[in-house]
Amino acid sequence: MAQSTASVDNQDIWADLLGLADRQAGEQALLRGLLGVLCKSADLKGAAIYAESGEKFRQELAVGAGEFPAEVRGFRDLGLEHREIPGGLLLLNPSGSETSFPEALPLVALAAALQTAKLSKRLKQQKFEVNYRGVELEALYDVGLAVASTLNLEELVEEILLRAVSLLDARRGALYLTKGSSFVLERTFGGDACTEIALEDPLVAALLEAEPPDDQDLLPGAAHLLAVPIETDSERRGLLVVADKESRHGVGPFAATDRRTLAMFANQAAIALENAYLHRQALEKERLEREVELAAEIQRRLLPTDFPRLEGFELVGWSRPARHVGGDYYDFLSLAEDRVTAVLADVSGKGLPAALMVSTIHSALRLLLDHFRVGPELIARLNHHITDSSAPNKFITLLAAEIDPRRGEVSYVNAGHNPALLLRAGGEVEELEAGGFPLGLFAESSYTGGSLTMAPGDLLCIYSDGITECEAPDESEFGAERLVDLLESVGNRPLPEVVQAVDDAVTTFAAGQSQGDDQTLVLLRRTKEGVGA
Amino acid sequence: MTEMLKVNVDRRGGLAVIYTEGYINNQGGEEIARAAYDLISDDEKNLLLNLKGTKIVNSIGISILIEIIEKMLEIDGRLSFCSLTPTIEKTFHIMGLAQYAQIFPDEESAVAGLSE
Numbered sequence: 138m139a140q141s142t143a144s145v146d147n148q149d150i151w152a153d154l155l156g157l158a159d160r161q162a163g164e165q166a167l168l169r170g171l172l173g174v175l176c177k178s179a180d181l182k183g184a185a186i187y188a189e190s191g192e193k194f195r196q197e198l199a200v201g202a203g204e205f206p207a208e209v210r211g212f213r214d215l216g217l218e219h220r221e222i223p224g225g226l227l228l229l230n231p232s233g234s235e236t237s238f239p240e241a242l243p244l245v246a247l248a249a250a251l252q253t254a255k256l257s258k259r260l261k262q263q264k265f266e267v268n269y270r271g272v273e274l275e276a277l278y279d280v281g282l283a284v285a286s287t288l289n290l291e292e293l294v295e296e297i298l299l300r301a302v303s304l305l306d307a308r309r310g311a312l313y314l315t316k317g318s319s320f321v322l323e324r325t326f327g328g329d330a331c332t333e334i335a336l337e338d339p340l341v342a343a344l345l346e347a348e349p350p351d352d353q354d355l356l357p358g359a360a361h362l363l364a365v366p367i368e369t370d371s372e373r374r375g376l377l378v379v380a381d382k383e384s385r386h387g388v389g390p391f392a393a394t395d396r397r398t399l400a401m402f403a404n405q406a407a408i409a410l411e412n413a414y415l416h417r418q419a420l421e422k423e424r425l426e427r428e429v430e431l432a433a434e435i436q437r438r439l440l441p442t443d444f445p446r447l448e449g450f451e452l453v454g455w456s457r458p459a460r461h462v463g464g465d466y467y468d469f470l471s472l473a474e475d476r477v478t479a480v481l482a483d484v485s486g487k488g489l490p491a492a493l494m495v496s497t498i499h500s501a502l503r504l505l506l507d508h509f510r511v512g513p514e515l516i517a518r519l520n521h522h523i524t525d526s527s528a529p530n531k532f533i534t535l536l537a538a539e540i541d542p543r544r545g546e547v548s549y550v551n552a553g554h555n556p557a558l559l560l561r562a563g564g565e566v567e568e569l570e571a572g573g574f575p576l577g578l579f580a581e582s583s584y585t586g587g588s589l590t591m592a593p594g595d596l597l598c599i600y601s602d603g604i605t606e607c608e609a610p611d612e613s614e615f616g617a618e619r620l621v622d623l624l625e626s627v628g629n630r631p632l633p634e635v636v637q638a639v640d641d642a643v644t645t646f647a648a649g650q651s652q653g654d655d656q657t658l659v660l661l662r663r664t665k666e667g668v669g670a
Numbered sequence: 671m672t673e674m675l676k677v678n679v680d681r682r683g684g685l686a687v688i689y690t691e692g693y694i695n696n697q698g699g700e701e702i703a704r705a706a707y708d709l710i711s712d713d714e715k716n717l718l719l720n721l722k723g724t725k726i727v728n729s730i731g732i733s734i735l736i737e738i739i740e741k742m743l744e745i746d747g748r749l750s751f752c753s754l755t756p757t758i759e760k761t762f763h764i765m766g767l768a769q770y771a772q773i774f775p776d777e778e779s780a781v782a783g784l785s786e
Contacts, residue, residue, distance in 0.1 A: 166744050264766075265736075269729050271764045279757070299726045300757070306728045308695065326726075327693070383696045383730050 150178050154246055164254040165198060171250050172200040175227070175243040183230040186247060188255055194226045197254060203230030222248040224255065273398060276300050280405040287409065288416040294324045297377070297406040302326050304402065305395050307379035308388055309359055314367075314375040314410075323375070331355050336373065344378070347396065356380045363391040365403045369411045377403045432492040433458070436466075439499045445471045448542045451664055452479065453632040455640070456657040457603075464491030465601045465655035466498065470506055475542055478511055481599045481659050482535040483554065490531070497526055498533060498576075511539035513584040516550040516572070524580040532577040536569065536599050538661075540591075545663055547597065548588045552576050555602050558617070560624055562594030569597075591663040596628050596635075603654035607643045615646050632660045676723075677701045679709065685784055686714040687777065691723030699734030706738045706749070715747030718780050722753035732765050739770045748772070752780040 157170040172184050183201025187194035187209055194209040205217075205228050218229040222244055280297065287293045294312055302310040309327030313320035315336065322332045331354055334341060340353060344364035353362060359380035367375035377399065381388035436458075444452050454467045464484035471477055480502060484494040501522045509515035516537065523533060534554035538547050551557070553575030556568035571587030591597065600620065607615040620639070627638040639658055675698030678689040686709045692698060706717055719735075727735075735749075742749045752774040754762065762768050774780035 163740065163744060165740065265729075265733065268765045269732075272729075272761050275760060275764060279760075302693075303726050303728045306695070306730055383728065385696060385730060385733075387696075 150174060150243060153177070154243070164250065164257050167250050168198045168247070168254055169200055171243055171247045172198065175247065176201055178243055179229070180232045181229050182232050185228045186251060187226040187228070188251060189224050189226070197225075197251065201230065203228070205230075220244060222251065224248065225251045273304055276304050277401060277405055280402065280409055288413050290410070290413040290417055293409055293413050297402075297409070298324050298326055301377055301379055301399060301402055301406075305363065305379045305391065305399060306383045307363075307391075308381040308383055309356055310377075310379040311356060312375060312377055315373055320376045325356075327380075328359070329357055330378075331357075334376075341376070344376075360388065361390040363395060363399060365396065365400045367403045367407045367410060369407045374407055374410055374414075377406065428489065432489050436492050436495055439466065439468070439495060441467075441469055445469050445477050447477050447540065448475065449545070449664055450477075450540060450542055451632050451662045452477070452660065453636055454479075454657075454659045455636045456655065457640070457652070458655045459603065459652045464495065465603065465657040466495040467599075467657050467659050468499065468502075470503065472506060472510075472539070476539055477542075478506060478537055478539045479599065479659050479661060480535065480537045481554070481601060481657055482533050483601045483603075483655070483657070484533050485531055490528070494523075494527060494531060494533060498523065498535070502537075511537045511548050511550060512586045513550060513573075516552055516576075516584045516586075517582065520552065520574075520576045520582050520584075521580055523577040527577045532575040534575045536572075538569070538597070538599065540661065545591045546588060547591060548586060550584050550586045552584065553578075555600070555605065555617070557597060557599040558621060558624065559589065559591070560596040560598065560621070560628055562592060564625070566621055569599075591661075593663050595663050596624065597661040598624055599659040601655060601657040603652070603656035604639065604643055604658065606654060607647055607656065608650055608653060609646055610648050610650055615643055619646075628662075632662060635660060674698075675701050677705045679705055681709075681714065682781075685716045685718060685781065687718045687720055689720045689723065694721075694724055694727040694731035694735070696728075696730040696734075699731040703734050703738055707741070710741065710745060710747065715742070715745060716784060717742065717747065717749045718777070718784065719749060719751050720753050720777050720780075721751060721755075721758060722777075724758065725755055727758055727761065732761070732767070735767060736765075739767065743770065748784075750774065750780055750784060752777050 153174045157167060168186060172186060175181065176184055181201065183199065183203035185199035185203065185205035186197045188197050192210065196205060196207050199205045209226065218231055220227040220229065225248070227247065280300065287296065298310050298312040311325045311330035312323050313334070314323045319333045319335050320341070322330055334355065340355060344362060345366060355378065356362065361382060362378060362380050364376055364378040366373050367377055379399065382391045382395065440456060441454060444454065452469060454469065456465055456467060458465065464486055465482070466484070467481040469477055469479050482498055484491040501519055505515050505518055509518070535552045536549065536554040536557055538549040538557070540547050549569050549571070551569055551572030553572070556570045559567040559569065561567070567589070569587060571585050573584035574582045605615055605617050605620055623639060623642050624635070627635050636658060643656060675690055675692035675694060680687045680689070688702060688705050690698070690702060694702065702719065709717060739749050748771070750772040751762065753776050754773060759773060762773065772783065774783055
């Protein structure tokens with residue numbers, strides 16, 4: 138390259154340089170201005186400045202026209218005009234075939250500005266890294282705070298995963314929670330993830346030992362994985378996985394410090410998750426208790442609060458559920474011609490499903506009694522309805538008895554219920570057995586009906602097996618015989634006293650054992666003053 | 671949630687709003703930078719970055735946003751932000767972005783503030 142005279146004299150260059158200094162612009166603006174001065178002084182179409190970076194030069198800035206590469210390694214073979222400066226390189230695009238040799242002044246200024254820019258960049262990078270450590274600490278602190286504030290498990294899982302991906306500069310991530318003997322995918326970010334993996338899967342051990350195989354299928358397509366357990370008191374709550382650490386030039390593996398950062402983060406997350414779990418369990422328990430309480434209230438309202446007056450008869454009912462919501466049901470339904478139907482039913486099972494069945498039978502019976510009298514047809518229709526509307530494994534035993542007070546006649550059907558007891562005033566005991574299968578077992582079941590006439594002083598006792606099967610501590614049962622004996626001994630007292638005597642006897646017999654089943658009793662006695670004998 | 675960043679631009683006389691949806695990482699940051707530099711070359715000097723659709727940003731994304739802010743300062747323009755999640759807003763404060771770029775709670779207040 139031939140030495141040539143500068144196209145602009147030194148005075149102009151000084152003026153331009155002083156003008157740049159007065160502007161107090163940033164490093165990039167200063168470099169841009171200096172390259173401009175260079176182009177003007179050396180008659181260039183364009184120029185680019187490169188900073189030395191290891192064995193190559195990286196472009197800092199380019200001005201004007203020209204094809205300047207982003208990186209340069211062997212610049213001597215580039216075929217472009219160039220000038221070496223301390224710490225860097227200039228590539229030049231001359232205007233004509235004759236290249237003007239740039240004046241030394243702008244070259245010196247450019248070298249100084251390049252050094253300043255490099256120093257400034259290094260300082261900025263250091264400041265950035267210090268600030269980002271602050272972001273990491275803040276994230277740990279925030280997840281700790283979430284212990285007290287975020288109790289929604291879904292929100293918390295998302296928060297933990299997004300912060301982990303962000304903190305580790307990962308491109309992808311997934312969060313698994315332990316369910317039984319597996320980690321089950323709860324949330325993924327940036328791509329698909331395997332939905333479930335066994336706790337004992339060798340891949341899990343390999344991940345936690347930092348040796349994930351290349352062909353892993355936990356996060357398909359991810360090249361670099363980092364996983365840490367989410368643990369509380371050595372109980373493994375889940376697995377936090379991030380993948381593919383980003384840089385400005387693509388993705389790569391995570392550093393050892395990243396594992397420590399993620400592990401610290403997972404420790405905080407574990408406490409937050411534990412708290413959210415406990416909160417969810419408490420809410421679930423509370424919800425169930427509310428539901429049970431509501432169902433119990435509904436069922437209480439289904440039971441009669443007072444009993445119809447029946448000329449010539451006394452009647453009373455009593456029920457004590459084994460849990461909040463029981464499967465026993467009784468009712469007295471007033472019918473035309475002063476008749477009354479007494480019904481006692483026992484639904485298989487306990488709790489809410491049993492309560493729903495009780496509600497069903499309560500409604501169905503009331504509707505059917507508008508059209509039919511107590512007898513085989515009514516019970517067959519009721520059975521059909523119950524079979525259609527109940528689960529296959531649910532059934533109901535029921536005894537319905539219709540009392541005609543004028544004649545003292547009782548018509549009844551016993552659908553699989555334990556036989557009611559009729560204690561005659563003369564001391565005989567009869568059992569009411571006529572009927573058929575429990576309701577809900579077979580849609581086409583047929584039934585027979587029974588009838589009897591009660592004389593003054595006769596006592597009819599319909600009861601549920603919760604009374605006769607009440608257990609003593611030695612597992613012996615109260616039994617029907619003991620019930621008959623008791624009724625015979627107290628049967629002449631007012632019916633509320635008889636109920637109380639049964640209650641006391643059963644309670645004494647159980648001797649503190651928890652009540653295993655609902656206990657229900659319906660008593661009818663024909664009084665001597667009755668009519669129609 | 672969309673995880674690859676989507677960018678939309680709305681120019682409204684003296685203010686260009688860049689809407690983002692997704693992760694501001696290396697790729698997402700480059701998408702924003704491309705949109706911002708296109709606007710700058712069209713002489714738009716007042717840019718608003720609406721991050722309503724973004725829940726997550728990483729350090730690479732932040733470094734690219736800082737470069738855009740520097741570029742705006744260089745041309746005497748300004749970049750502002752609005753609709754940030756509390757986590758992103760806190761990150762921007764710690765990383766110093768808030769020293770050079772205004773942060774508004776939502777687009778309405780940003781438009782009002784930037785047209786004063």
